Amino acid sequence: MFCVKCNKEEETFDGLCIECFLDGKKLITLPHHVDMERCASCHEYRLSGRWMKRTEEEAIEDAALNSIKALGDLRITNAYASAEGQDEWNYSVTVYTEGELNGRAVKASSGTVVRIKNGVCQKCSRQLGNYYEATLQIRSGSRKLSDSIRDGTVRYVRDRIEHLSSTNRQLFLTKVEEVQGGVDMLLSSISLAKTLAKELSDMYGAETKEASKLIGRTEDGTDMYRMTYLVRMPEYHLNDIVIFEGEAYKLSGIGKGIGKLTRLEDLHVTSVRRSRMHEMKVHTPHDKITKATVVSRSKGEAQILHPVSYATMDVRVPDDADITETMDIAEIDGVVFYVP
Ligand SMILES: [Zn+2]
Ligand SMILES: [Zn+2]
Numbered sequence: 418m419f420c421v422k423c424n425k426e427e428e429t430f431d432g433l434c435i436e437c438f439l440d441g442k443k444l445i446t447l448p449h450h451v452d453m454e455r456c457a458s459c460h461e462y463r464l465s466g467r468w469m470k471r472t473e474e475e476a477i478e479d480a481a482l483n484s485i486k487a488l489g490d491l492r493i494t495n496a497y498a499s500a501e502g503q504d505e506w507n508y509s510v511t512v513y514t515e516g517e518l519n520g521r522a523v524k525a526s527s528g529t530v531v532r533i534k535n536g537v538c539q540k541c542s543r544q545l546g547n548y549y550e551a552t553l554q555i556r557s558g559s560r561k562l563s564d565s566i567r568d569g570t571v572r573y574v575r576d577r578i579e580h581l582s583s584t585n586r587q588l589f590l591t592k593v594e595e596v597q598g599g600v601d602m603l604l605s606s607i608s609l610a611k612t613l614a615k616e617l618s619d620m621y622g623a624e625t626k627e628a629s630k631l632i633g634r635t636e637d638g639t640d641m642y643r644m645t646y647l648v649r650m651p652e653y654h655l656n657d658i659v660i661f662e663g664e665a666y667k668l669s670g671i672g673k674g675i676g677k678l679t680r681l682e683d684l685h686v687t688s689v690r691r692s693r694m695h696e697m698k699v700h701t702p703h704d705k706i707t708k709a710t711v712v713s714r715s716k717g718e719a720q721i722l723h724p725v726s727y728a729t730m731d732v733r734v735p736d737d738a739d740i741t742e743t744m745d746i747a748e749i750d751g752v753v754f755y756v757p
Contacts, residue, residue: 430519439488444525445514446486451529453480454536458545461538468538468586474500477531481510484529491525492517506533540586549591549603551610551644555617556599558652565704566621566650567600573620574602574613581609607644614646622671622691624649653694656703658747658756661689661696665749667756668697681747681754684735701747706756708743719744719755 419426420434430438453476454463461468462476465483478498487493493516500508513526537545555570556562571593582588591603604610611627618625626647633641653659657668661678670677674691689697701707709721712729719734721744734740734755745756 428521430521435523442488443527444488444491444516444518444523445493445512445527447481447512447527447529448484449529451480451484451531452534453477453531454534456538456541457535458537458541463536463538468540473533477508477510477533480531481512481529485512485514485527487514487516488518490518491523500531503530507531508533540589543605544589544591547591547603549605549643551604551607551646553602553604553610553613553617554599554645554647555602555650556647557650562599562650563654563702563704566654567595570617570621570648571600571602573617577613577616578604578609607642610644610646614648617648619673620671621648621654622651622676622694624651651694653697653699654703656706657699658701658706658749659697660700660749661698665700665747665754666697667747669757679757681749681756684757700749706745706747709746709753711740711742711744714740721746721753723753 418429420429420437421432422437423434425434427434455461455476456468462471464471464476464479471479477500481498481500482496485493485496493514495515496512498510498512500510502508508531509528510531511526511528513524515522515524517523553574555567557566575590578588578590587606588609589605591605594601594603604613614625614627617623626649628645628647629642630645631640632643635641653668655668655671658681659666659668659678665681666678667681668676669679669686676689676691676694677686678689679686707724709724712720712722714720714734717733717736718731719740720729721732722728723730730753732746732753732755734744738755738757747754747756
């Protein structure tokens with residue numbers, strides 16, 4: 418068909434070629450520049466009003482694609498962008514679109530400059546402002562909270578929050594504070610603290626207690642509370658050497674409502690109900706178990722150097738025990754036992 422206006426032979430819209438039909442208008446337009454915020458702290462990007470994780474390239478391209486303005490009747494079916502860095506903060510981006518106009522396939526391209534601006538997302542501004550809704554207090558029953566339990570719980574909480582926050586940006590750890598007798602973790606969410614207190618209680622056989630404190634009112638008059646979840650570790654911990662009913666055991670497992678005990682005498686495994694576990698007396702905490710140098714090994718025995726007297730002595734060891742240069746021992750009333 419010939420264009421009725423310019424006479425060019427081309428497919429026509431209402432008798433006009435596409436140029437004459439558009440009459441100087443563009444199929445797509447982009448603003449001269451697009452400003453995109455990047456959180457200076459966590460490096461997430463703000464796109465269409467929401468903070469999200471993106472690679473820089475994806476974020477820049479999305480920012481340009483999100484700002485396409487299409488001519489009224491154009492239906493865009495496909496769009497992609499290609500970015501070229503001018504410097505660290507400015508990218509020139511070309512956007513290519515394919516679409517349909519009055520039933521005819523059309524293509525168009527346009528360009529803009531995406532400018533990266535420093536910002537702070539809400540999560541980081543809260544975190545930097547020490548915002549918290551709940552405190553998770555880790556304490557010990559009687560003796561001081563051991564370093565390994567303290568580090569273990571903090572690592573557990575960090576790992577869980579890292580996992581949970583990948584789908585919920587509101588969850589974060591504001592602060593870890595070592596305090597007299599334990600450690601406090603300040604958390605951004607009450608439900609998060611409650612969940613973690615429950616999980617730690619199950620893992621360590623710990624008691625939990627909660628307390629709330631009114632800290633004010635929101636603008637619409639709702640009371641605001643800050644919660645405290647106390648996780649009190651029992652006197653015993655996993656892998657401690659304990660005395661129970663006059664015999665020495667390794668506390669080799671803690672499950673819901675039950676403890677697993679391995680008798681040092683013969684490595685026989687038995688279980689004890691949670692309600693009776695308070696009868697166990699800790700003989701050697703798990704992080705204070707002695708290591709002895711193994712001199713040689715024969716059937717059913719290992720010869721070790723006593724770590725204090727340096728005397729050579731025989732200790733009964735099961736044949737399948739995995740022992741190298743050292744092994745864990747416990748000395749109970751003058752008798753040295755192998756600790757599995
Ligand atoms: Zn024409
Ligand atoms: Zn941030």
